[in-house]
Amino acid sequence: MSPVSFDLSQPLSKRRIVVAMSGGVDSSVVAALAARSGAETIGVTLQLYDHGEAVGRAGACCAGRDIRDARAVCDGLGIAHYVFDHASSFREQVIEDFADEYLAGRTPIPCVKCNMGPKFTDLFALARDLGADCLATGHYVRRVEGEGGAELHRALDPARDQSYFLFATTQDQLDYLRFPLGGLPKARVREIAAEMGLGVAAKPDSQDICFVPDGNYADVVRKVRPGADDGGEIVDEDGQVLGRHRGIIHYTVGQRRGLDIGGGHDPLYVVGLDAAAKRIVVGPKTALAVAAARLTGINWLGGDFSGPLTAKVRSLAKPVPARLDGDRLVFDQPEYGVAPGQAAVLYAGDRVLGGGWIAATERAGTGVKEDRAQFV
Template sequence: MRVVAAMSGGVDSAVAAARMVDAGHEVVGVHLALSQSAATLRESARGCCTIEDAGDARRVADKVGIPFYVWDMAQRFKEDVVEDFVAEYTAGRTPNPCLRCNERIKFAALLDKALALGFDAVATGHYAQIVDGPGGRELHRAVDPAKDQSYVLGVLDADQLAHSFFPLGDTTKPQIRQEAAERGFSVAKKPDSHDICFIADGDTKGWLTRRLGEQPGDIVDTEGEVVGQHQGAFAYTVGQRRGLGLKVPRADGAKRYVVDVQPRTNTVVVGTQDLLGIDILAADHARWCGPVPVGELRVGAQLRAHGEEFAAVAVAEDDRVSVRLDRRARGVAPGQSVVLYDGTRVVGSATITSTERSRTAQG
């Protein structure tokens, strides 16, 4: 097969590209330029897409002996990921930009361009497995639970899976670093990027404030009493406890958490931890990694990357999904993604629009 290996400049994508060459494929390395003003040097382990990263990817491609190109997708990334991220926070939701990037950039823009140029598939360094099942290719969890990235790949549909390779899914991260060292890759000990790649310092609140400006408003308790002030409701998310700066403590001294963000009134609502427990989810923008489920389906529901899996029942209708958890989950915010599993197989994903708390659930 003719395969595009997406090379970020990190150790995972380096080994993935090398393994595709070893498997006998005709491989071309591609680094995606996603920043319109890429930094010269990586400032920490958080960022990515720096000039340094592109250079690291090129050196690996040279060592493996494959052609290497940089594809400029900065404008597409800005529109489909960064602006979506800002819009979601402005609307009081908490998005996951990694899922949007996988859906709209790596497995839409990149894959579409690769197929248009005559390639057969795209390979990435994600930790997940593709298994040939009775109904076609299936997406499964990686063998390394600490690195499993099937959650952020839950947006892929069956056609995209048919043109995807994840060569690292059967390997642990320490093994990948050892393999990279044995291959002589300079990135063998390079730190992983993490959190949000376009917020290199990890300060989401500061980044959003610089983008949107300060928007002062009230922090209120569940009775409507003003207990503090904020500089922008967009900077808060359900379940948040730190950085609230409340002026009026509860009489019983109980800690308070964000339980609601109301963008129309620019209000943040805080309450006690017990109010965070929910067990009913409504979600839209459903994406299925195979056939659309019919009727009720017993699933495992994962609500955040590397979060625990909750036993649940899901019902799909058009592009919407309703999910009832067997026990309550805490701190679930609209905008997060729920990814559904059947064992290790990813069934699909959807974006949470609302949550509820039944009277009967435990937790």
């Protein structure tokens, strides 16, 4: 399958494609490719959270400047562009959930929650209301037609792969989605943007969560939930008080920096967060070794999970060999830094089988399950 194909069986001149546009180079190239295919193309932007204008920072995907960039691209391509205000649902489903997860001692992934809610659910409804044959996005993943239907695969460029953030995509959504960029490196996408004369060809990528200015997520949590950064005790695994912390929202499992514990200790890491007691539990690196994790909210996209598979437990982690036993993900070798609130995404080769949310972990060598978010 061509990496820029929309894979629609009928002539594209008789098709309608809705493109989810953030104002960045990736979605702009998708819109340009769709328009060049001969299909009727409509760009749609969801106005979710405008931190860009609030802090004068470019690059936030929901900022007013990005909406203007998306509109300018559509004007240049001669296609329709619509903006829909979904700020209320985004705040409830993504931002408030983000704050509450940190308050509960978990490490959230707002980009997955956004894909599960406003981006895919809401955009799907809008695209279907517009009579579109598919919804195209600039995500770096591949949709492959297999024997049993559409499959989700990793991008060919591992440095750009975004499959971890799309594990919760349903089969119905996958049938309707198209990902034209999944077979291209980012450098080529920028070349295409320049060749097509798109004004965003050299626009920098956004590096942060769109609603978090300058990467300071604690500021957002404080604004949503005042008092969220109340301090508390730092204790070892025996309960001995070693120091004080400035609020559990500043810490996550596996973290070493920022503990501000006096000398005389071997390197210590956050191994658990007791949200109820506002207590951080620290220990040596060996205490981070996890043999298994219990998953909730498992989404399955099909395929054989009885054979060899790999699991990715953080967005930047490498997939590691594992097996799934019911809701229990068992690692072949101890895995480190497994944090409740994060996702475990399962692969068979490059194919995404599905995944779930990490609810609890089992320390290597103990056989005892521990909910790290409620570690006592």
